[in-house]
Amino acid sequence: MELEVxxxxxIEGLDxxxxESLLSLLRREGYSSVKxxxxxxxxxxxxxxxxxIARPSCVMLASQVGGCTVSTVESLGSAEKLHPLQSAFVEVGATGCGFCTSGMLLSAFALLQNNPSPTEEDVRDALSGNLCRCNGYARPVQAVLRAAALLRGERVEPLAHPTVSVDEVSSVATEQVASGESGKHPILQTSAAASGSGGVTTKIPVISAQMLAPSTPVVPAPRTQLHVIGTATxxxxxxxxxxxxxTFAGDFEPRKMAYARVLTSPHAHAVISSIDVSQAKALPEVLAVLTYKDVPRTPYARIERTGETSLLDQYCLDYVVRYVGDRVAVVVAExxxxxxxxxxxxxxxxDVQPAILDQRRAMEPGAVRVHAERESLGIVDAERNIATRVRTEIGDVEQGFASSDHVIETEYLVPAIQQAPIEKYTVTTYFDADDYLVVRTNSQIPNYLRRTLAQLTGLxxxxxxxxxxxxxxxxxxxxHIEGEDLCALLTxxxxxPxxxxxxxxxxxxxNHVxxxxxxxxxxxxxxxxKILASxxxxxxxxxxxxxxxLTAQSHTVHAxxxxxxxxxxxLAEVLYTNHAPASLSQTYELxxxxxxxxxxxxxxxxxxxxxxxxxxxxNWLQAGARYPLPLAVGASRGMNTIIDSKGLSTCLQLVEEKIGWKTKRxxxxxxxxxxxxxxxxxFYGEPGVLPGTSGASIKLNEEGSFELFAGRSENGSQLTTYLTQIAAEVLGVTTEDILLHAxxxxxxxxxxxxxxxxxFYLNGSAVKKAAEQMLRQILSVAGRILNVLxxxxxxxxxxxxxxxxxQTTxxxxxxxxxxxxxxxxxxxxxxxxxxxxxxxxxxGVEVEVDVETGGVRVLNVVTAIDAGNPINPMLSEAQIEGDxxxxxxxSLSEEFFYNQDGVPLLKSWSDAHVFSATEMPELQTYLVESHEGSELFGSKxxxxxxxxxxxxxxxxAILNAADIRIRYLAFxxxxxxxxxxxYMSRKSA
Incomplete structure (x- = not known):
């Protein structure tokens, strides 16, 4: 049908x-901002x-907008002239990874058109239909309120990140230790006037602090000598x-692209006794169908395990399926x-097999083997379904327990969850003009993926x-590798394509859970x-x-x-079950x-x-102490394992005060x-390991700008911004002079x-080193121009x-x-x-528990992190708020459920119960600035x-409020x- 929109x-006439959905129509017409x-x-x-009116275009038919006015984010402004709402999102660091930004901006714009003076509650309500998984909602709400004030013609104060000097904090801490006081820090009591109004729009200070324990840190350049590092770029x-x-993985469509779909297993554990694809192949416009009969049976690992013997237990397609959703066949069609x-x-x-759906039963005698095949390599104990195990021990633990006055034992359970980022998994493969196989994917392991695909495809x-x-x-x-191997084989x-x-x-x-x-x-x-044994x-x-x-338990650091x-x-036993393969968080799995x-x-x-x-x-780990468990997990004996951080005491002191520990407990x-x-x-870190390597290249362009080549794309962690700031600081330019290729x-x-x-450390250090080398070359040439040293x-x-x-330029x-x-x-x-x-x-967290309904309302979350000398306080704070x-x-609502047959029960966002803007409590975030850290200008x-x-x-907090201990997430x-x-039954007995 023809539409005039x-x-x-x-005015456009469209077929x-x-x-067809409005979303499909808009993307087909090139509006890739609509995600x-x-x-x-x-x-x-x-x-x-x-x-x-703000509407989700994915559930609107294109036919519904005939004769209507449709606006995408491009209508607000361009890079040359941003709308005040767009500018506010940039200024306060509200963009996160950027995937949900367009939708948030349009929801906010619709609000401001109808209500130029919204309250914070109004803004949260307007954004309640826009989910964000990496940046949270604090910054977008702050940006909308800021933009509203600007549009009303009001004067808006510049964003500030106040600091407290090292000497002041150290001096107060010394007095408190001498007097036996804690939780009273007048210097750190930032008033409402200094930190802004409450709620998610609170202006967040950077706190400069120093503990009393001695250390021998790498001393960063003084803040007064830095021009880009430490700024809210x-x-x-x-x-x-x-x-x-x-541009995300789904925003690129080569000509003559074909579309793949994967047939997945309906059973948690089964052997394929027969498979017939003849009817599928005979269907017009079907280009190829692949099963385990059509691909090489080459074992590989879905993930990269740096410095370890690989565990190879995955196959492109297999005649054994090991979880509901495992790959059975793949089809590509027009x-x-x-x-x-x-x-x-x-x-x-x-041929359906018994399934293991509880890891406690995986090691039981007679339990079915998840991996009974001979081809897989590196499994520690396939008979007992143990993929790997970790054991780290010092001292005589049993004697320590015997010598203790009290021995306390408890068990906790952290259930499966689906992280479900807003962007869906997408991969596109094609041959370019040079006959290279190009794999465009939102996987984060490009080099490992390339190496593995070479093994699987023969290229x-x-x-x-x-x-x-x-x-x-x-x-x-x-x-991890998800479907790139299948896509490559189909190409x-x-x-x-x-x-x-x-x-x-x-x-x-x-997908991974x-x-x-x-x-x-x-x-x-x-x-x-005093703890004697743990x-x-x-x-x-x-x-x-x-x-x-498997890899998470092998880190040197353990909580x-x-x-x-x-x-x-x-002790850790990593066990096979008939669930979807495990995923990881952004950082250490702790x-x-x-x-x-x-x-x-x-x-x-x-x-x-x-x-x-x-x-x-x-009992806590002291600055200057040696990390207690390195040798048992493979760290080099000659490596430094001294803990040089000095910010934990101040972090706890801040949280204790801001949460009102003494008065509210x-x-x-x-x-x-x-x-x-x-x-x-x-805490996290790497006190005594060599976890990897990275490189960087920089070239000076003819007009005086720089091109930086580094191996990481933007994913919401803001690493690309940190890299440009590091290079700009060393080279004495602004971040606008750095063009990043990643x-x-x-x-x-x-x-x-x-x-x-x-x-952060690998790429940042490589970029800093490359920039220092470039600086030496520049000054050498400048010296010859000016005829000076x-x-x-x-x-x-x-x-x-x-x-x-x-001078010269x-x-x-x-x-x-x-x-x-x-x-x-x-x-x-x-x-x-x-x-x-x-x-x-x-x-620290303050909660209110309704003992009649079991409802938990979070009133306040206070976070203090020892950030060293933060590269970009604004983006670090935004990242923390998102976390x-x-x-x-x-903790409160998300949980991944299976039925008794191992079938996942979650199918949509409504089942997942992800937090929205209206559910967020007040957030208080503090970056504690300590004078030690990495060679990256002291940043952490x-x-x-x-x-x-x-x-x-x-x-x-729930224990404190209601005298009940919940040892099973979610609450x-x-x-x-x-x-x-x-609890009431025990109390009345």
Whole structure:
């Protein structure tokens, strides 16, 4: 049918299929800013304005907008002239990964058109239909309120990040230690006037602090000597995000593209006894059908395990299916609809096998083997379904327990969850003009993917190029090989571009799931609270294949080390089950460990009738101490494992004060609504390992700008922005002078870490080293131009100055080098992983528990992170807020359920119960600035650390409020009520 539609002020005549969605029509017409997220109208990524009203275009028929005015984000403004709303999103760091930004902007614009003076509650309500998984909602709400004020013509104060000097904080801390006081820090009591109004729009200070314990840190350049580091520079991709120009994996469509769909197993464990694809192949427009009979049986690993023997237990297609959603066959056709129809014509007969759906039963005698095949390699004990195991022990643990006055044992369970980023999994493969196989994917392991595809396809690596566009909030879910192998094989078979894109149900059903952990804690203490022995036992469910649950337990860092003692033991069994393969978070996989540890510490304190924070201060890891468990997990004996961080004490002091620990901990309980507070600590880092390597290249362009080549694309972690700031600081220019090229294996250096924290140090250090080399070359050429020693020159804002007013510019240096000396200034560097600084955090939560319904309302979350000398305080704070938003959802409402046959029960966002803007509590975030850290100007990574403390702090706050201990996430009303009823039964007995 023909439609006449006003799109962004232009009348267009369009042809639409009868049942075509508005989303499909707009994307077909090139409006890629309208993102495809859910297809059910729940995530808001596809929001457009129809006659000024914000609507999800995925559930509107194109035929419904005939004669209407449709506006996409391009109608608001361009990069040259941003709308005040777009500018505000850029200025406050509200863009995150950028995938959901267009939809949020249009929802906010519709609000401001009808209500120019919205309250914070109005803004939250307007954004409630726009889900965000990486940046949370604090910054967008702040941006909308700021834009509203600007549009009303009001004066808006510049964004500020106040600091407190090291000497002031150190001096107050010294007085408190001498007097025995804690939690009273007048210097840190930022008033409402200083920190803004409450709620999610609070202006967040950077706190400069110093503990008393001695250390020997790498001393960064003083803040006064830094020009780019420490500034609230806009995110590298921010303007692209707010103008809809960001390009994600699904925004590229080569000519003559074919569409792939995967037939998945309906059974948790089965052997394919027969498979008939003849009818599917005979269907018109079907180009190819592949089963296990058509592909080589080559074992490979879905993930990269740096420095370890690989566990090879995955196959492109197999005659054994090991979870509901496992791959059975793949079809490629001219259209996605034909491919879907072809799947229904494939006839499969299964010999259904017993399934293991609880990791506690995986090791039982007589349990079915998940991997009984002979071809798989590297499995520790296939007979008992043990993929791998970790054992770390020092001292005599049993003797330590025997010598203790109290021994406390508890068990905790962290269930499976589906991280479900808003961007769906998408991969496109095609042959380019040079006959290279190009793989465009939102996977985060391009180099490992390239190497593995070479093994599976038989193509030499030099003929494979992996492009990694911007990633829509990966949340750790994109650190594995998913469907790239199938797509590549289909392109080889058809010589056509092929796209495989998951539906939202595919994401929940077939994609990797953050799997279940069972943890058992045992602690022996003296009467005074000193820990004499501690033990943590972890049973990790890696699912059907050895993935991230396997690698996570092998880190040098374990949460148990936060409270070192003479006798410590960490045990982990990583077990196969017939669940979907396990995924990972953005950072170290320690959420489950800290949930158990920090909940357990409050239980220990209760039994001792001791203040929980006093117990932590008595036992925690001290600055200057040696990390207690390195040798048992393979660290080099010659490596430095001294903990140099000094910010944990200040972090806890801040949270203790801001959450009102002393006044609210013992407050009187109301009959129905009972309030409580809880605190938890966390840390991560690499105290004694060599986790990987990375490289960087820089060249000086003719007009004085720089091109930077580094191996990481934007994914919401803001690493690309940090890299440009690092280069700009060293080279004495602004970030606008740095053009970043990232994540294309044909042009960017190698990187073998998908972990955002490790990548921060590896890529950042490589970029800094390359920039320092470039600086030396520039000053050398400038010295020859000015006829002075290079050491006497300094560069600032692109101007190179010497004594007596002599100067030259970067442009002159570049042109002199190119046209006089006949050489291009270029540098290349690599950085091998070294000891990375430990980053510490404290988090506090205040809750209100309704003891009649079991409902939990979070009133306030306070987070303080020892960030060293933060590269970009604004973006670090935004990242922390996003982590807290995710952690709240995972702790209170999100959970992945299976039925008794192993079939996933979650199919959409409505089942997942993700936190929205209206559900967010007040957030207070503090970056504690300490004078030690990495060689990256003293900065520390903060990505993902705020995940760790929210769940245990919530558990401890619920315990404080209602005298019930919940050891099973999530804290749903049903679980709270059951615990209350059990408590009342015990009390009345």
């Amino acid at each position: 006003h799109i962004n002020g232009v 639409a299929v009868t049942n 495809r997220g859910c297809e059910t109208g729940e995530c808001g990524a596809c929001t457009v304005l129809v006659d000024g 806009a995110a590298h991709h921010a303007v692209k995000a707010v103008t809809g120009k960001g 259209t996605a609809e034909v491919a879907e129809e072809a799947l229904r014509l494939i006839k499969v007969e299964y 030499p690596m030099r003929r494979i190029r992996v492009e990694q566009p911007e990633i829509g909030g990966h949340l750790g879910l994109r650190q 080889l078979a058809t010589r056509r 092929v796209r495989l894109e998951y539906t939202r149900e595919d994401e929940f059903r077939s 953050h799997q279940q952990y069972i943890l058992r804690m045992k602690t022996g203490v003296r009467r005074d609270g 033990q943590m036992v972890v049973f990790a469910d890696t699912g059907a294949y050895g993935t991230h649950a 148990l080390a936060l409270y070192p003692c003479a006798n410590m033991r960490f 959420q489950h460990e800290f949930f158990a540890l920090e909940s357990h510490l409050d239980d220990v304190a209760r039994q001792l009738e001791m203040d929980a924070l006093a117990l932590r201060r008595l 013992n407050q009187r309980k109301n009959d129905r609504y009972r309030r409580g507070v809880g605190i938890a600590l966390g 994540a294309d294996t044909s042009s960017t250096p190698f990187e073998n870490s998908a972990n955002d924290v490790v990548s 290079p050491e006497s020159l300094k560069i600032n804002h692109g101007i190179i100055k010497g004594a007596h007013g002599m 970067l442009e002159q240096v570049a042109q002199h080098s190119l046209y006089v000396e006949n050489r291009q200034l270029m540098t290349t560097s690599f950085w091998k992983g070294q000891t990375f600084p430990m980053t510490f955090a404290a988090q 807290v938003a995710q952690a709240l959802g995972l 990574a903060v990505a993902g650390l705020a995940f760790y403390g929210v769940a245990p702090a919530l558990a401890n 749903t009303p049903e679980r709270i009520l059951r615990a209350i009823h059990a």
